[in-house]
Amino acid sequence: MTKTIKTIAAATLTLAVTLPLTACEGRIPTPSGSDASTTAATATPDLTETQEAAIRKAILDAYNNAGDAKKTDGLDARVTGPAYDIYASRIRISQTGSLDPLATIPGDIAQTVIPTDSGWPRSIFSITTTTEDQQSKRLLVMIQNSARENYKLWAMVRLFSGVQMPSFAVPKIGSQMGDAKDNGLVATPEEAVKEYADVLANGAKSQYASKVADDQLRQKLTETTQQVQTGIEANKGTQQQTFTPVDGAIHVMRSTDGGDLVVAQINHEWVRQAGEGRESLPASDDERVLFGDTKATSSLKATYTIVVAIYVPSKDSGKQITAVGADRQVVKVEAVK
Amino acid sequence: MTVNERKSRRVHPRSEKGSETDKSAARRVWIMRGLVTPILGMLAVTCIVLGILNATVWKPSRSIAASTRIEGTQYIATDPGVLPLVDQQVELTVESSGSDDVCVALGSGKDVNGWVAGESYVRVTGLHDWSTLSTETFTSKSSSDASSDSSDDQSGAVAFRDSDMWSKVECGKGSAKLSTETENASTMAIIDLGAKSDATVTLHWVRDVLPDFAMPFYFAGGLLVIMAILTASLFAMPPHKRRKRIVESVVHEEVSVAEALSGSLSAFKPSGKPKRKRSRHAAHRPGAATESVATTSSDVPSAAVPDDTTGSHDVSMAFPSLSDPSQPTIIDPSARNLVADQVAANAADHDDHTDHVNDHTADAQPSAVAGDTSAEQPSGNDEATSVITPDELQAYFARLAQETSDDDGEEAHQ
Numbered sequence: 001m002t003k004t005i006k007t008i009a010a011a012t013l014t015l016a017v018t019l020p021l022t023a024c025e026g027r028i029p030t031p032s033g034s035d036a037s038t039t040a041a042t043a044t045p046d047l048t049e050t051q052e053a054a055i056r057k058a059i060l061d062a063y064n065n066a067g068d069a070k071k072t073d074g075l076d077a078r079v080t081g082p083a084y085d086i087y088a089s090r091i092r093i094s095q096t097g098s099l100d101p102l103a104t105i106p107g108d109i110a111q112t113v114i115p116t117d118s119g120w121p122r123s124i125f126s127i128t129t130t131t132e133d134q135q136s137k138r139l140l141v142m143i144q145n146s147a148r149e150n151y152k153l154w155a156m157v158r159l160f161s162g163v164q165m166p167s168f169a170v171p172k173i174g175s176q177m178g179d180a181k182d183n184g185l186v187a188t189p190e191e192a193v194k195e196y197a198d199v200l201a202n203g204a205k206s207q208y209a210s211k212v213a214d215d216q217l218r219q220k221l222t223e224t225t226q227q228v229q230t231g232i233e234a235n236k237g238t239q240q241q242t243f244t245p246v247d248g249a250i251h252v253m254r255s256t257d258g259g260d261l262v263v264a265q266i267n268h269e270w271v272r273q274a275g276e277g278r279e280s281l282p283a284s285d286d287e288r289v290l291f292g293d294t295k296a297t298s299s300l301k302a303t304y305t306i307v308v309a310i311y312v313p314s315k316d317s318g319k320q321i322t323a324v325g326a327d328r329q330v331v332k333v334e335a336v337k
Numbered sequence: 338m339t340v341n342e343r344k345s346r347r348v349h350p351r352s353e354k355g356s357e358t359d360k361s362a363a364r365r366v367w368i369m370r371g372l373v374t375p376i377l378g379m380l381a382v383t384c385i386v387l388g389i390l391n392a393t394v395w396k397p398s399r400s401i402a403a404s405t406r407i408e409g410t411q412y413i414a415t416d417p418g419v420l421p422l423v424d425q426q427v428e429l430t431v432e433s434s435g436s437d438d439v440c441v442a443l444g445s446g447k448d449v450n451g452w453v454a455g456e457s458y459v460r461v462t463g464l465h466d467w468s469t470l471s472t473e474t475f476t477s478k479s480s481s482d483a484s485s486d487s488s489d490d491q492s493g494a495v496a497f498r499d500s501d502m503w504s505k506v507e508c509g510k511g512s513a514k515l516s517t518e519t520e521n522a523s524t525m526a527i528i529d530l531g532a533k534s535d536a537t538v539t540l541h542w543v544r545d546v547l548p549d550f551a552m553p554f555y556f557a558g559g560l561l562v563i564m565a566i567l568t569a570s571l572f573a574m575p576p577h578k579r580r581k582r583i584v585e586s587v588v589h590e591e592v593s594v595a596e597a598l599s600g601s602l603s604a605f606k607p608s609g610k611p612k613r614k615r616s617r618h619a620a621h622r623p624g625a626a627t628e629s630v631a632t633t634s635s636d637v638p639s640a641a642v643p644d645d646t647t648g649s650h651d652v653s654m655a656f657p658s659l660s661d662p663s664q665p666t667i668i669d670p671s672a673r674n675l676v677a678d679q680v681a682a683n684a685a686d687h688d689d690h691t692d693h694v695n696d697h698t699a700d701a702q703p704s705a706v707a708g709d710t711s712a713e714q715p716s717g718n719d720e721a722t723s724v725i726t727p728d729e730l731q732a733y734f735a736r737l738a739q740e741t742s743d744d745d746g747e748e749a750h751q
Contacts (some may be wrong), residue, residue, distance in 0.1 A: 011379070026397055028464045031418030032522065044445065044523065048504065055501045118447040148494040149452030150501045291419035 025129035043116035045174030052112050052124055052171070059142060060105060063087065063153065067103060070095050073279060081154040082265040082307045086329040093289045104131045105138050105156060114251055116174035121145045123154070123177060123251045125261065127165070136161050139309050139325050141251050141263045154221045154251065155263050157309040159325035162217045166255035166311055178252030178260045186313045188212065189252045189262040191314040192321050197243040197266050213320040217308065217328065228272065228283055236275030243268050267330070268304035271336065282333055291333040303332040370571035374565050381561035388554030397547050405470035406459070406540035412458035415529040417446050419461055420526055421519045423542035429526055430539040433510040437531025441515040442503035449525045452502070463536060471541060497529040503663060
């Protein structure tokens, strides 16, 4: 009898111990990705392609709205830097006519380059398709200055026809943003822009002429300068042009072939003096609109904003610094005494 | 003593012990069937019942909701890996005590960290238990500096909900709810309460895959059932019944190992070859065998073994007396010098061996290989023990071994 009682007691005890253990939800999981250092160490793209498309759409909406309204109100929320200067100028010019077709940005892209960098500022490089009127592709540089700001269009560069663009990592992998002082290239991006500006100013006489390949912007500038020179010579006047890279106005993206794609702003000041007591007048329609009713003097200063995309190859590649695209717009015309 | 006499002597004690053996066997059966089997059976039933309970009543719930109350903060962020902690599909609910707009957003770790940089915020680090979230307050060292900094660069700053960085944003007055299927473990949720206030954060998952606690119980139950059946049948059997089979198989194996060895050796030798080999050996060292055997009568068998292969005529010359049947023969296996016998047998056995090798390769070879211990006796006393063949003798030894162990076993049980 006691044996039976003991057996029952043992069985009850066993059950009492076992039962609470059985009625549970399982082991509490711990976050596997909680190690923040590992996630930070593996370079992941800052954005998905969907996010890039959304950002680009928001930017282009603001851009096109301003263009349609021919007003720059609210444009600064999504457009900044040289892109803002150029577009604001084009909008102002368009107020007397229609918007320059060069300002058009297609809605679709051919390629996007998304950075993997953790810090700020960040920049996205996107290349659009050709425009409806078969203009060349646009390279858009969208930057985010800080985490609390949104991406803004910093530069729109019209790619030269037939240029060979460097290759970049696919958006799912992401590319590394470069620095203005990147080494291992034929010149640091900052120096390359200076050398390019020097070549723009001095042409074939520049000390860097051999380092920089010829391109459509250089040809166009030479051509314009020649035309103006002809007129000035008739007036016995003079002209001076200065090309100044803007400090800090540079964005760099590292390509997979070792070089850097550099987008930088160069300010172009063009001072023309008329001789024989004559007035110096604007040289183009755009200049004329911006000059407006200002009283002309013997001297005129036109300020152009140039955004240029330059490919700076790696040191051992044996290639030249090559401009792959540019945009140039007069932003200010004034009479100087 | 003849073999038959020994047999009868051994059968006698066994019959004496018969009743005791039966008793112990009965006791064994009782223990196995009356005690061990029911215990195992009970355990098996318990396991199966527990398994069924775990699969039904105690089944882990599919829906897991864990929440926590957070006080005095504007930003709350989940750590990477917290959102998909239980299931990919998660619903995050925030209820703020303040009246400001509450927003929940999803972003990558670096974006979230970028947004809250310089601010103090609360991290949701995981599950404390199945219904509570664990949290940790992160205090920024530069939070006071940052507040002045952030006021400086407020110009370009955007509202939380308008940031480009979030892949998904949900906002609401006082509370917000966001459902998502997180694919990337580094995705974090960030909550903006608008201003410093208290809030309750709830993460709700619906589990696709539930932990299966029933299967281990079923498995253990199954094993216990098998064990119960075994204890009731096989282990309840009297041990000698099982052991007999084992001994028999061992005996059989002993023979078969030797057979296999010699058989495989003989298979390599063509039947004609050994003869030639032997004659060649004899030609090479005609006196070698004679000398070694004659000088060292107490030599170990191994020294004499190679001489087996020497010519039979040499041996008969060295030991004419052994091959001479005129000597008196004493038949007492217990009082024999086996070593001396062996030496003698080695010499005298050659004729037999030659016959064995040639005629009964399968039977006689093992005895030659195994050291000639069994084969010599009959061969040395051919006439006296002619009734027992080597095979019979071997069978006898096997039986002896079995019965001895049987007796031992019985004694041990008693």
